[in-house]
Amino acid sequence: MKIAFELNGRTVQPEVEPRLTLADCIRHELRQTGTHVGCEHGVCGACTVIVDGAAVRSCLMLAVQAEGAKVTTVEGLSRDDSLTPLQAAFRKHHALQCGFCTPGMLTTAHALLSDEPDADKARIREVLSGNICRCTGYIAIVDAVYEARGAYRK
Numbered sequence: 001m002k003i004a005f006e007l008n009g010r011t012v013q014p015e016v017e018p019r020l021t022l023a024d025c026i027r028h029e030l031r032q033t034g035t036h037v038g039c040e041h042g043v044c045g046a047c048t049v050i051v052d053g054a055a056v057r058s059c060l061m062l063a064v065q066a067e068g069a070k071v072t073t074v075e076g077l078s079r080d081d082s083l084t085p086l087q088a089a090f091r092k093h094h095a096l097q098c099g100f101c102t103p104g105m106l107t108t109a110h111a112l113l114s115d116e117p118d119a120d121k122a123r124i125r126e127v128l129s130g131n132i133c134r135c136t137g138y139i140a141i142v143d144a145v146y147e148a149r150g151a152y153r154k
């Protein structure tokens with residue numbers, strides 16, 4: 001099936017099998033490999049992308065369900081070569097080691113702070129609890145997201 005949706009501000013029209021996941025469509029058909037695939041059944045959060053403003057597990061969504069939607073991956077969080085305030089906070093706080101979980105952490109945190117720029121640490125922990133990190137631990141990640149809140153306040 002030919003579908004059309006917006007990926008990081010650009011209209012894309014991939015030809016996909018009806019059963020193809022959005023994660024595999026983004027990675028294999030559209031070559032945006034910043035979205036990582038870990039568990040493939042909705043548990044780890046590595047594949048999280050933003051669909052019409054909401055953080056979504058792209059391994060649990062079919063590509064055909066993205067028809068007409070606005071999809072943002074980690075590549076789309078930054079419009080130029082510089083780091084966003086959220087990315088800069090991750091670097092400052094050493095909030096990553098291997099980086100496998102990081103795209104999902106960034107997209108989840110971006111969706112959260114876009115809606116709730118005053119989220120406290122308890123709320124940040126609650127929302128990020130669906131994203132598994134196997135090497136950094138969560139203290140630095142929560143600190144980074146907490147520090148980035150100012151950039152999301154209007």
Ligand code: FES
Nearest residue numbers: 038039040045059
């Ligand atoms: S790969 Fe989608 S939640 Fe783990």
Ligand code: FES
Nearest residue numbers: 097099101133134
């Ligand atoms: S930085 Fe390695 S899994 Fe999170």
